Amino acid sequence: MKTEQLIEQERIYLLHTIDRPPFVLEKGNGMRLFDQEGNRYLDFVSGISVNAFGYGNFEIIEIIKQQAAKLIHCSNLFYSLPQVELAKLLVENSFADKVFLCNSGTEAIEAAIKFTRRWGDTQGRRNSQPRYGIVTMTGSFHGRTYGALSATGQSKFQKGFGPLLPGFTTVEFNNLEAVEKAINENICAILVEPLQAEGGVNAADREFLLGLRQICDQRDLLLLFDEIQFGLSRSGSLFAYQHFGVEPDIMTLAKPLGGGLPIGAVLMRQKIAQNLAPGDHGTTFGGGPLVCAVATKVVQKLMAPELLAQVRQNGEYLHMRLNQLKARHSQIREVRGLGLIAGIVTDYPAKRVVGEFRKRGVLVCTAGKEVIRMLPPLIVQKEHIDEAVDIFDEILTQGVTDEGN
Ligand SMILES: Cc1ncc(COP(=O)(O)O)c(C=O)c1O
Numbered sequence: 001m002k003t004e005q006l007i008e009q010e011r012i013y014l015l016h017t018i019d020r021p022p023f024v025l026e027k028g029n030g031m032r033l034f035d036q037e038g039n040r041y042l043d044f045v046s047g048i049s050v051n052a053f054g055y056g057n058f059e060i061i062e063i064i065k066q067q068a069a070k071l072i073h074c075s076n077l078f079y080s081l082p083q084v085e086l087a088k089l090l091v092e093n094s095f096a097d098k099v100f101l102c103n104s105g106t107e108a109i110e111a112a113i114k115f116t117r118r119w120g121d122t123q124g125r126r127n128s129q130p131r132y133g134i135v136t137m138t139g140s141f142h143g144r145t146y147g148a149l150s151a152t153g154q155s156k157f158q159k160g161f162g163p164l165l166p167g168f169t170t171v172e173f174n175n176l177e178a179v180e181k182a183i184n185e186n187i188c189a190i191l192v193e194p195l196q197a198e199g200g201v202n203a204a205d206r207e208f209l210l211g212l213r214q215i216c217d218q219r220d221l222l223l224l225f226d227e228i229q230f231g232l233s234r235s236g237s238l239f240a241y242q243h244f245g246v247e248p249d250i251m252t253l254a255k256p257l258g259g260g261l262p263i264g265a266v267l268m269r270q271k272i273a274q275n276l277a278p279g280d281h282g283t284t285f286g287g288g289p290l291v292c293a294v295a296t297k298v299v300q301k302l303m304a305p306e307l308l309a310q311v312r313q314n315g316e317y318l319h320m321r322l323n324q325l326k327a328r329h330s331q332i333r334e335v336r337g338l339g340l341i342a343g344i345v346t347d348y349p350a351k352r353v354v355g356e357f358r359k360r361g362v363l364v365c366t367a368g369k370e371v372i373r374m375l376p377p378l379i380v381q382k383e384h385i386d387e388a389v390d391i392f393d394e395i396l397t398q399g400v401t402d403e404g405n
Pocket of ligand 1: 048104105106107109141142143144193197198226227228229230254255
């Protein structure tokens with residue numbers, strides 16, 4: 001089907017929930033994507049942090065083939081080896097004692113909210129005071145289903161969908177005093193992204209996260225980290241909490257975990273897990289053998305010391321090159337981020353700059369209206385960073401004319 005025809009049919013048959021640029025992706029290889037007209041793109045989006053190993057990774061394709069031939073799905077009514085292997089790998093390499101597996105980021109957040117409330121309920125009954133409130137942050141993004149949407153600290157995502165789930169109190173991100181003020185006898189947890197990606201690529205201050213840990217310990221609250229976009233090695237450590245040196249009680253993962261297949265995970269301490277019994281929560285597809293076999297391979301690859309060292313080096317290189325560009329172009333107002341995620345604020349609407357990149361064969365995306373977001377696959381090399389930054393240089397030198405579609 002020709003590109004124009006496909007775009008027209010998309011308009012007719014699909015619910016319009018997103019604006020897309022006018023080309024049709026067909027295949028990928030390493031750091032490159034190709035549209036169906038044969039145009040080649042350097043990928044600095046990685047399927048929004050999903051494709052950690054780029055495209056066509058041989059090991060991931062092999063695992064998919066082998067496991068698909070054995071068993072794709074068998075239901076959580078039955079045991080399967082890949083599920084247990086994945087959970088063991090995650091537990092043995094994190095703060096957690098138990099794992100719950102589901103299908104997406106938002107679903108992991110839903111589960112985390114339920115597990116938190118169950119813990120709060122159990123604690124509350126002991127002290128004859130119900131505890132269900134969760135403190136969340138301005139600028140946060142946790143997903144599109146009702147619990148996750150209610151926890152999200154950006155009203156633009158919530159508009160027209162009320163009433164939302166009660167029990168969330170949003171306070172200013174990185175403001176410890178505001179968190180302290182929000183805590184009352186109903187609050188049982190604090191939910192935070194160590195780095196807010198959708199919210200504009202804003203990292204938490206280490207002191208802020210340390211302060212949250214201290215508050216949670218002193219007031220007997222749970223600390224929840226949403227590492228769905230920034231976790232799993234993008235920071236240069238397997239988990240972002242390890243980068244900051246602050247352990248949560250519950251952590252959500254998703255995006256890169258399934259190597260492109262859908263999966264979400266909630267990692268938790270035993271004190272939370274012990275309040276949940278068979279029948280309390282569940283899923284049909286979550287933790288199926290195919291995705292778990294792939295996810296096990298993905299985590300093994302993501303925790304390899306050589307990969308982590310490479311992410312750290314290339315992350316520093318990306319930020320160094322972007323800051324050099326900032327020094328030369330006054331249109332760049334700010335460069336933010338950490339590891340292999342960068343957010344750049346310029347004098348132009350982000351969408352138009354993204355269009356200029358695309359015209360020149362580089363895919364980047366936005367994080368809100370102002371921020372240009374770069375989050376390449378973790379296999380990115382210096383030469384790719386040079387290519388993307390040199391093109392940014394060209395865009396800023398020539399000026400932004402793209403209409404931004
Ligand atoms: C931090 C964070 N939490 C939750 C989600 C929701 O994940 P999903 O789109 O898989 O439902 C996202 C998605 O962008 C995210 O970045």
